[in-house]
Amino acid sequence: MIELKNVTFQRTDGTDKRTILDNITLVIERATQVALLGDSGSGKSTLLNLLAGLLTPNSGEVIVNNQTISTLTMQQLAYYRRTIGIIFQQYQLLSPLTVKDNITFQARLNKVDCSEQDIQQLSQRLGIAHKLNVLPQQLSGGEQQRVGIARAILNRPKLLLADEPTGNLDAQRAQEVLELLMALCHERDINLVLVTHSARLASQLSRQLVLKDGKLYD
Numbered sequence: 001m002i003e004l005k006n007v008t009f010q011r012t013d014g015t016d017k018r019t020i021l022d023n024i025t026l027v028i029e030r031a032t033q034v035a036l037l038g039d040s041g042s043g044k045s046t047l048l049n050l051l052a053g054l055l056t057p058n059s060g061e062v063i064v065n066n067q068t069i070s071t072l073t074m075q076q077l078a079y080y081r082r083t084i085g086i087i088f089q090q091y092q093l094l095s096p097l098t099v100k101d102n103i104t105f106q107a108r109l110n111k112v113d114c115s116e117q118d119i120q121q122l123s124q125r126l127g128i129a130h131k132l133n134v135l136p137q138q139l140s141g142g143e144q145q146r147v148g149i150a151r152a153i154l155n156r157p158k159l160l161l162a163d164e165p166t167g168n169l170d171a172q173r174a175q176e177v178l179e180l181l182m183a184l185c186h187e188r189d190i191n192l193v194l195v196t197h198s199a200r201l202a203s204q205l206s207r208q209l210v211l212k213d214g215k216l217y218d
């Protein structure tokens with residue numbers, strides 16, 4: 001479950017202060033799937049970064065699964081960030097590592113149990129089981145994003161943040177990746193917050209939020 005209480009976030013441009021998020025209050029129920037829409041520059045990534053604990057609001061509280069992350073120390077934040085999943089538009093795979101090493105990387109780092117069976121099952125589900133021993137550059141964009149999803153899911157997050165995860169894929173690949181992501185989050189009770197420019201993709205999630213002029217509309 002995610003709660004934002006009167007969250008304001010400002011950026012400083014030289015001497016100018018710009019309000020990107022203006023006193024936002026929001027509750028996202030446990031295990032729900034939410035699309036975040038809005039024009040370019042409206043603050044979608046900023047909001048995702050607040051949920052990831054990578055930015056701190058100027059005022060207000062960000063609460064994730066009963067933990068107020070906006071007041072955590074650096075060390076606590078580092079731990080918090082290990083418990084969430086993040087999926088990026090540019091995949092962010094480690095090019096010298098095989099697909100298998102990429103998908104197990106985060107779970108290993110965080111000492112999360114992942115058996116050979118977990119790896120096989122998940123990679124089969126994602127259609128990348130036959131690619132486990134190759135390097136990321138030998139994969140298509142859609143396959144690379146499936147590796148990004150596998151890496152995030154193996155780490156057993158309760159919250160998954162996805163910033164334009166299908167932005168580099170054609171419409172059919174984007175649809176396939178979205179369906180897999182939604183199904184896996186549904187089965188594993190994971191809150192999904194997905195930034196997209198596509199109203200067609202967004203309409204498939206259970207809730208759509210739109211950012212405009214610093215305010216959030218349901």
Ligand SMILES: Nc1ncnc2c1ncn2[C@@H]1O[C@H](COP(=O)(O)OP(=O)(O)OP(=O)(O)O)[C@@H](O)[C@H]1O
Nearest residue numbers: 011012020038039040041042043044045046047197
């Ligand atoms: N590091 C930064 N320093 C200063 N301003 C920034 C920084 N990152 C983003 N901004 C500004 O903050 C505002 C919100 O940016 P943000 O990236 O959250 O928007 P967005 O809705 O995700 O945009 P897009 O859809 O283009 O990715 C924009 O005006 C942007 O220029």
